[in-house]
Amino acid sequence: MPSDLVVRPARPAAGWALLSSELSVLFRRRRTWAMLAALAAIPILIAVAVRLSSSPPAAGEGPPFLDRVTQNGLFVGITALVVSIPLFLPLTVGVVAGDTIAGEASLGTLRYLLVGPAGRVRLLFVKYAGAAAFCLAATMTVMLAGALIGAALFPVGPVTLLSGDTVAVAESAVRALLVAAYVTVSLLGLSAIGLFISTLTEVPVGAMAATIVLSVVAQVLDSLSQLDWLHPWLFSHYWLGFADLLRQPISWASFGDNAALQAAYVLVFGALAYGRFVTKDVLT
Amino acid sequence: MTVSTPSVDLAIETHGLTKRFGHQAAVDGIDLVVPRGAVFGFLGPNGSGKTTTIRLMLGLAAATSGDIRVLGRAMPQSLRDVLPRVGALVEGPAFYPFLSGAANLQRLDTADRYAPSATRAERVELALERVGLTHAAGKKVRAYSLGMKQRLGIANALLSPRDLLVLDEPTNGLDPQGTREVRNLVASLAADGATVFVSSHLLAEVEQMCTHAAVMSSGRIVAQGTLADLRGGGIAHVRIRTPDGAEARVVLARLGLVPAPRVGAPDRPPELDDVVTAPLLDDSTASEAIVAALVAAGVRVRGFAVEGSTLEDRFVALTGEGFDVAQ
Structure with a gap:
């Protein structure tokens, strides 16, 4: 090797290269693009269906906010998020979060990353950051695809909020981004659960399925009134609670409750993933 | 067994290294002594515990009991300082099938915080050239043959200058020409001063490239020393x-x-x-x-x-x- 390549730095780099590599591998995968494309199709289907129907949806008809779509195309994104939250978003997030460690283990690349040495704790952080980035990308994909198709098929004008106030287009775009942020935060707890399950197995499909099943179970439990006491502790409890962001003035209470609950899930399942992964024998 | 002080002229040293899976001891109290600068053959039939020993040495699995020192440092405690100086091929190559050969090497190189990003592309190119894969650098690994994957795995071990190379069955899946190239590569690495630890179940391979060897059988080391010592135990x-x-x-x-x-x-x-x-x-x-x-x-x-x-x-x-x- 030429001499300038032989020099080993005396101090290690901060290690951002692994994170950027993780993001580039995640977003270069065809699977990731397929999932994002499927998510983008949801607002497009909604917008086209509403546009083609002869009568505009009445207030309270169909999914929440559907009636506002014809006022302001930006609301297509919010409507599509409401539709995606129970199943489609948890499905895609479950695939990415369940794949984090188990996917590397099944390819065998986990042993080469660890021999690198990536460091087990650093690898967990990087993997979780990748899953969180996907949550943001997934939510933004639905929102942006909705805004674009909405702007193309419907007027973009002042919008009436849930409180009855009317806000301008720029303000409604900010509200839409706030809703996207809320939904992204909502998915962080599920991502942490997926990361933990992913450290338990070498079979990525198993970890993905388990994560997705848990998200469905949590929503089923949340709908049983006999389990009232449990509801505030379910990670899915505040998933659809972003209506407060669509009032004037904005009420941040539900955003805060949701963020605190998700943070607790991240801490607990992050700690479990750490406890499992740092002592795990990597035999694949 | 006497308790010996860590020796600076040993690249790998284990004492009473044991790994149990349930009741079965995959590695059963082995004492490996690999001198620095040696080309060390780690021989044994399939299933004798060679790969498990390598996993323990590299901190991938935790030993049930016993000590390991690699490049003079205790493992896995000093893993973060030792592993950047170790290149490894463990139980066959493993890559992301949807990335190209070069992209795979870049990805795995980012795991090493001592590997400078500024020279990454250049080092990947050189490593690919060293194993004769330059022509396939941009091809997806999914389309690689077994022999090409094996070469890529060796290239991955050579991304940074290394003091120790651990190569588990490096000639698996290679044709006779490829096998000869690996032999030459090992010789040139050793000539540069690196210690090379080669595991193999192929005697001829070890006999042709190694200076030292250990023979493993059912989790135990049954013979160890220079190649001449090992042969000398027999009769002309x-x-x-x-x-x-x-x-x-x-x-x-x-x-x-x-x-x-x-x-x-x-x-x-x-x-x-x-x-x-x-x-x-x-x-x-x-x-x-x-x-x-x-x-x-x-x-x-x-x-x-x-x-x-x-x-x-x-x-x-x-x-x-x-x-x-x-x-």
């Missing part, structure tokens, strides 16, 4: 090719040797050559004296050789199982 033979087999046996017996009985069909035409072998139990009979005695007795000697015991003889004698998978 004389081997005579002659049409006068019966006479040759008589002469050998007169010299105090014990020739092996004639093998083959008794009605074999006499003009065909017979091969007579006899063990040289001690150094009292000089081989040239044997030739002289044979010729003096009128035996037509058409071939004569003194053969040391091969590593294969020793391997089979030590493991008692040849190449069969260990139970």
Whole structure:
């Protein structure tokens, strides 16, 4: 090797290269693009269906906010998020979060990353950051695809909020981004659960399925009134609670409750993933 | 076993290293001694615990008991400082099938915080060139043959300058040409001062490229040392090719040797050559004296050789199982 390549730095780099590599591998995968494309199709289907129907949806008809779509195309994104939250978003997030460690283990690349040495704790952080980035990308994909198709098929004008106030287009775009942020935060707890399950197995499909099943179970439990006491502790409890962001003035209470609950899930399942992964024998 | 102080001139050192899976000991109290600068062959039948030992050395799995020192530092405690100086191929290559060969190497290189990002592309290019994969750098690994993946795995071990290379079955899946290239590569790495630890179940491979070796069988090390030491444990033979087999046996017996009985069909035409072998139990009979005695007795000697015991003889004698998978 030429001499300038032989020099080993005396101090290690901060290690951002692994994170950027993780993001580039995640977003270069065809699977990731397929999932994002499927998510983008949801607002497009909604917008086209509403546009083609002869009568505009009445207030309270169909999914929440559907009636506002014809006022302001930006609301297509919010409507599509409401539709995606129970199943489609948890499905895609479950695939990415369940794949984090188990996917590397099944390819065998986990042993080469660890021999690198990536460091087990650093690898967990990087993997979780990748899953969180996907949550943001997934939510933004639905929102942006909705805004674009909405702007193309419907007027973009002042919008009436849930409180009855009317806000301008720029303000409604900010509200839409706030809703996207809320939904992204909502998915962080599920991502942490997926990361933990992913450290338990070498079979990525198993970890993905388990994560997705848990998200469905949590929503089923949340709908049983006999389990009232449990509801505030379910990670899915505040998933659809972003209506407060669509009032004037904005009420941040539900955003805060949701963020605190998700943070607790991240801490607990992050700690479990750490406890499992740092002592795990990597035999694949 | 005596407690020895860590030795700076050893690249790898283990004491009583044990790994149990349930009740079965995959690695059972082994004491490895790999000197710095050696090309060390780690021999053993499939399933004898070689790969598990390598996993323990690299901190991928935790030992049940025993100590490991790699490059003079305790493992896995010093893993973060030691592993950047170690290149490894563990239990075959593993890559992201949806990335190109070069992209795979770049990805795995980012795991090493001592590997500068500024030279990454250049180092990847050089490593690919070193294993002869430059032409396939942009091709997806999904489309690689087994031999190409194996080469890419070796390239991955060479991304940074290394003091120690751990190569688990490096010639798996390679054609004879590729095998020869790996042998040359190992020689050139050793010439640069690196220690190379090669595990293999192929004796010929170890015999051709290693200076030292250890033989593992059912989780234990049954022999260890320089290649000469290992071979020396066996007995040399004389081997005579002659049409006068019966006479040759008589002469050998007169010299105090014990020739092996004639093998083959008794009605074999006499003009065909017979091969007579006899063990040289001690150094009292000089081989040239044997030739002289044979010729003096009128035996037509058409071939004569003194053969040391091969590593294969020793391997089979030590493991008692040849190449069969260990139970």
